[in-house]
């Protein structure tokens with residue numbers, strides 16, 4: 487299957503079956519989403535959703551967070567991964583929001599990435615989710631699933647994946663495609679053992695195609711070897727049987 491065809495099936499399938507896929511992080515403002523996305527690096531959305539209600543209650547605005555200390559923030563996020571660094575990043579990010587961006591989350595990718603804890607992935611999430619800009623964030627799920635399906639070829643870095651997805655996906659689907667790939671990776675195309683047997687898109691998946699073709703070839707080869715062995719065994723039995731018959735006749739004579 488050629489790449490454009492695979493992309494077409496991908497967009498058609500998910501547009502039909504998940505027309506309103508959204509992030510599973512809980513938030514009620516751009517600032518809260520920014521905090522949640524920074525926290526979610528190398529951590530599960532479920533865990534982040536457990537800590538953010540108390541965090542948002544204590545620090546409801548960029549100014550409140552900017553006025554706190556990383557030690558104070560640490561107490562609210564101690565159960566997430568890398569809490570020390572993330573606490574420092576959150577306070578630093580809030581300070582910059584207040585001092586440089588007037589307390590407003592910026593929409594520009596470069597501005598976003600100037601803030602502590604905000605890399606390209608986080609900036610893309612904010613740009614697409616908050617500002618509806620044509621951007622696609624590549625996290626570990628997007629990276630893996632896009633490659634398995636065959637949406638990317640030889641893309642070895644998140645940036646390379648982002649570039650290929652941006653080139654082939656219709657602009658208006660870039661934001662939602664991020665959620666399609668994440669959700670598919672989280673629940674079906676899981677990292678260790680993808681659940682191909684129940685996957686609804688296996689019919690256009692490159693990984694599935696390759697593995698099944700290989701499995702089918704191996705099975706055919708094994709069957710061929712078994713048949714050859716059976717035939718050999720049968721021939722040997724025939725020879726033995728004939729020999730025994732011959733001996734018995736000779737004895738009778």
Ligand code: SF4
Pocket residue numbers: 634635674675676680681682683685686687688691692693694
């Ligand atoms: S068929 Fe398997 S590898 Fe392909 S997308 Fe589905 S779960 Fe992932």
